[in-house]
Amino acid sequence: MITSTEEKILLNIIKNNQGKIVNKDFSYPLLENGFDETDILRGIEVLLSRKLTMSQITEKFERNFAKYVGSKYAVMVNSGSSANLLSAFALVNPKKENRLRSGDKFLIPAICWSTSLWPFIQSGLKPVFTDVSKKDFCIQVDELDNKKLKNIKLIVSINILGNSPDIKNLSNLCKKKNIYLVEDTCEALGSKMNSKSLGTYGDFGTFSFYYSHQITSGEGGMVVCNKKEDYEILRTLRAHGWDRHVKNRKQNTFNFVNSGFNLRPLDITAAIGISQLKRLNEMKKIRNLNKVEIISCIKNHPEWNNQYEFFEARKGLSPSWFGFPILLNNKYRQKKILLMKYLNQNKIETRPILSGNFLNQPSVSLYNLKPKKNFNNAQEIEERGFFIGIPTTVLTNQKINYLVKKLMFIERI
Ligand SMILES: Cc1ncc(COP(=O)(O)O)c(C=O)c1O
Structure with a gap:
């Protein structure tokens, strides 16, 4: 931790530097100067600790984030794309009860992002495209009749630019028909339908903290869910399939209990995320x-x-x-x-x-x-x-x- 005197000195340096990068020209970028003094200070603090890799700061961000959106669990990763990748692979994982199987079909709107689509294909699922609404660019829920939903096991819904589809009906429909729902909320952190955060209506909600998103840490992402089983799978897959971050693990062993990736975030991005979430x-x-x-x-x-x-x-x-x-x-x-x-x-x-x-x-x-x-x-x-x-x-x-x-x-x- 830095002392309050050091903090004052650093804040002064950061303020002077902010002045230098402010664009005096007439321009209208997607996002101008997305970091305030405190965001930068929290990042510097992590650098000064010499410990950049994922630890308690990431866990703190996960707790704060889960509380903010109102989900039981949150798992931080290094991007929104990785958040989608983790949810796709969690859905087909052998540890998941009623998991999806290779070749199962998922519905996805024709207006989507590359990594809203590919992770689900990479996990072995088969895409079925559907048109979007001209009012909100999202999936058209009132058009999802029995014919359209035939053999559909998962819907990937995308909350575009902060807006929402008819999410309450979509979530009820999915529950009624035993269809999994992933809400790609990479563009809609902070949007709430009837006081409930987008991203918490489905089985998994995914978020991005890339430049110009509602909050940014440069790169970063989050997956939220409400089931402990899903949470444990997400955490294991995030880091090598290792049980290192799982509760009640066998101590001091290199125990690889599942397949895995390395999608871990850096603590420096979590520290900036904590600061941005407050704003x-x-x-x-x-x-x-x-x-x-x-x-x-x-x-x-x-x-x-x-x-x-x-x-x-x-x-x-x-x-x-x-x-x-x-x-x-x-x-x-x-x-x-x-x-x-x-x-x-x-x-x-x-x-x-x-x-x-x-x-x-x-x-x-x-x-x-x-x-x-x-x-x-x-x-x-x-x-x-x-x-x-x-x-x-x-x-x-x-x-x-x-x-x-x-x-x-x-x-x-
Ligand atoms: C809807 C949507 N999903 C996923 C992503 C991927 O997020 P990231 O750039 O953090 O990988 C984006 C990126 O902007 C997005 O808009």
């Missing part, structure tokens, strides 16, 4: 306010002519936005590529809505996974949609005006 509610509030301000400013622009469609949170959801999704009005659709180029040239960072329609990706063709039918909503979202970041500090009028001016330039493109 999550405040950052969520500011992101909400910034989003409302931007929309209001665009809609009050003299040239406003419904050029864009904006998105509200699903009813009952207290959203924690990851980004600000925008759909071009159908009659501006052809301008999307030029608009993205123009915004990026003007230092406004943009991204597709997740990956767009994932079925268009070369990796899907490489593995012959492309279904014959088209997913019209996913395709439309790819062709008309994009997102920009929402800062975690209150946007100045100057910055909002800059952003709005550039967005309204669409009329001249």
Whole structure:
């Protein structure tokens, strides 16, 4: 531990350094200066301890995180992708009661992230794609009839950009039909449906702490679950299949009780995560306010002519936005590529809505996974949609005006 005098000196150095990296230009990145002084100080403290590898700090973050989202257990890993990998392999693990078997089918929306999909395929399961809703880009729960769910043993639902599908009905449906549910919540930490955190409706919830997510530790991820059996499997698979971190282990033996990976996080990322988690509610509030301000400013622009469609949170959801999704009005659709180029040239960072329609990706063709039918909503979202970041500090009028001016330039493109 550092002394309070040392802490003051370090904070001064960090503050001076923060001043140097603040971007004075007009720009609108996905995330600006995502770490505050305390985050950096907590990271330095771990470095000074010379003990970077996973230990009690990671355990503390796991406890704090489980408490925050309201799950019994949380297991930290080195990325959101690793969180998905662990849940996929936990579901097929021989130690799991009623485990999934090789060849079992899982349902996944056509708008997904690469590592929302591949870990489940890598664990031996077979994907069945389904279209998404145009309202929230998530899985369309009211379309999941008996025909669609035939032989489905798992649903991987993705809470996109902070929004949610009809998660209560999805979770009830899965319980009724004995279908496992994994909620990929890598983009929605802090979002709550009827006061219950997204990521806690399913058997596993996965989270990412990569740059520009609701909290960031550079890299990092978390899996949450409520069953002790799952928790023990996750912890064993995370580190070599070794029983080192399992309660009541045989002491001092190299006892490899399961298959395994090495997906351990570093304590330095856990320390930064603990610090960021304390600020999550405040950052969520500011992101909400910034989003409302931007929309209001665009809609009050003299040239406003419904050029864009904006998105509200699903009813009952207290959203924690990851980004600000925008759909071009159908009659501006052809301008999307030029608009993205123009915004990026003007230092406004943009991204597709997740990956767009994932079925268009070369990796899907490489593995012959492309279904014959088209997913019209996913395709439309790819062709008309994009997102920009929402800062975690209150946007100045100057910055909002800059952003709005550039967005309204669409009329001249
Ligand atoms: C929905 C979703 N799942 C998984 C991931 C992977 O997370 P990571 O980048 O931490 O591996 C991401 C990344 O942004 C994501 O958006």
